[in-house]
Amino acid sequence: MTLRIARILHAGYLFGCDGVEILFDPIFENPFSRNCHAFPDVRFDRERIRRLAPAAVFISHYHDDHCSFDSLDLLPRATPIYMYCLFEEMFDMLRALGFTDVRQLRTNEAVTVGPFKVTPREALDADVDALFQIQADGRNVLNVVDAWIAPEVAQQLAAMGPWDMVLWPFQTMRELDVLSPSRAAPFTPALPEEFIEQLRQLDPRYIVPSSCQFVQESWSWYNHAMFPITYAQFRQEVERALPGTQVLRLNPSVALAFDGAALVPAAPLDWVIPVGEQDLDFQYHPSRPVPHTADIARRLEALGAPESALVRQFCQDALAARFRAMTPSDSPYFDTVRIWCLKVYDHTGAPAIYRYRVRGDSIEAADGEPACGWLTEVPAVKLYGALARGEALTSMYLRVNDTLFDPATEAELDQAEVIEDPLIRCLFNGVFGAYQAAQLARLTG
Numbered sequence: 001m002t003l004r005i006a007r008i009l010h011a012g013y014l015f016g017c018d019g020v021e022i023l024f025d026p027i028f029e030n031p032f033s034r035n036c037h038a039f040p041d042v043r044f045d046r047e048r049i050r051r052l053a054p055a056a057v058f059i060s061h062y063h064d065d066h067c068s069f070d071s072l073d074l075l076p077r078a079t080p081i082y083m084y085c086l087f088e089e090m091f092d093m094l095r096a097l098g099f100t101d102v103r104q105l106r107t108n109e110a111v112t113v114g115p116f117k118v119t120p121r122e123a124l125d126a127d128v129d130a131l132f133q134i135q136a137d138g139r140n141v142l143n144v145v146d147a148w149i150a151p152e153v154a155q156q157l158a159a160m161g162p163w164d165m166v167l168w169p170f171q172t173m174r175e176l177d178v179l180s181p182s183r184a185a186p187f188t189p190a191l192p193e194e195f196i197e198q199l200r201q202l203d204p205r206y207i208v209p210s211s212c213q214f215v216q217e218s219w220s221w222y223n224h225a226m227f228p229i230t231y232a233q234f235r236q237e238v239e240r241a242l243p244g245t246q247v248l249r250l251n252p253s254v255a256l257a258f259d260g261a262a263l264v265p266a267a268p269l270d271w272v273i274p275v276g277e278q279d280l281d282f283q284y285h286p287s288r289p290v291p292h293t294a295d296i297a298r299r300l301e302a303l304g305a306p307e308s309a310l311v312r313q314f315c316q317d318a319l320a321a322r323f324r325a326m327t328p329s330d331s332p333y334f335d336t337v338r339i340w341c342l343k344v345y346d347h348t349g350a351p352a353i354y355r356y357r358v359r360g361d362s363i364e365a366a367d368g369e370p371a372c373g374w375l376t377e378v379p380a381v382k383l384y385g386a387l388a389r390g391e392a393l394t395s396m397y398l399r400v401n402d403t404l405f406d407p408a409t410e411a412e413l414d415q416a417e418v419i420e421d422p423l424i425r426c427l428f429n430g431v432f433g434a435y436q437a438a439q440l441a442r443l444t445g
Helices: 046-050 088-096 151-159 193-202 231-241 293-298 305-325 380-388 407-415 422-428 434-444
Strands: 004-007 013-017 020-024 042-044 056-059 081-083 102-104 111-113 116-122 130-136 139-143 165-169 206-210 255-259 262-266 272-274 338-345 351-359 362-365 374-379
Touching (some): 013 130, 020 116, 088 102, 088 434, 116 151, 165 193, 206 231, 293 338, 293 374, 305 338, 305 351, 305 362, 305 380, 338 380, 338 422, 380 422
Parallel strands (some): 020 056, 056 081, 139 165, 165 206
Antiparallel strands (some): 004 013, 004 255, 111 116, 116 130, 130 139, 255 262, 351 362
């Protein structure tokens, strides 16, 4: 037996051993998760993917860049799906997609598939995701996916070594900073200290910089503001801290196999097709000018009349109903009456402006109020995407308080966090599986 590991895309991997293949977080789309474009670029041979017969699929969590029904739709419906998720609704949706063998993973409970023993391990946010320990052919591999690890769990994992390979989520995303770029604190790119400390504890022979193989649209300013860590920097920092460890980059389709004591190239995946230069690296330039939301909206598609009507109806009526149904914000900033301005930009860059008077869980229209104590800006097509397609916050180009208020308001804004934005809360608080639900409705028609 020889253990083979091949990269699909992002956190997606194929593990093969003794003629048995299993998949982890498979994504067969480009772009995926609405506007995540593979970096480096790839395309997929869907017909060859349809001929795959994996012995099992393991999914670490429900986020749309790890669990996509458009990708799973290409696989045989008898394929066992093992997923870490606390919400029974996700398993119901997988069954509704047609999968007949759907199982819920639990941390520290191993699953055996042929020569593989796969054990979910506890992630820092255990309500959302899990890590995977994969053992086969006498090898011990830790797939961290894109989770963080609690210090006590890192110690437990270190005791489970020695580790032949760790797939480590190398890229720290600045997803909150791009929501309010003018208020983002200065940042020097560096791996978090706990990354280095935990990798030292694990002390693997090989480390693969994993996850985050994507950028946004080619024109997007996010590409130089959201991804601060380069492959080169990751290699340099890790190999300096762990001189006995080798950092190996696995681009999409690339495969490696353990051959005795050595790790050697293996046949690439023939259904993942590289496009163009593959050894590209991220470029972090946070000082570049940030385009206005109106300019971004002009680059996006126009909404049709029914879609525009849905957005208007939401802003005029449904938003307030959702807001009142939620638990009030924890932020003391909203203990005082605030005028919230919501600007929704159409494809011409013209804004529709909605004003609300907000306090606690109270909200009402505040038309004609000239002052503004909280500002949210978003392209109309992205707001529609969140309402109708389950679009994630990281792809919405939503902007919060990216302006200068009067001195009194500025002084008080220190009490509030960007994530307390009323629109963000209305769209995402308590919402589960919206992306997959929209996919399921479309695929099952």
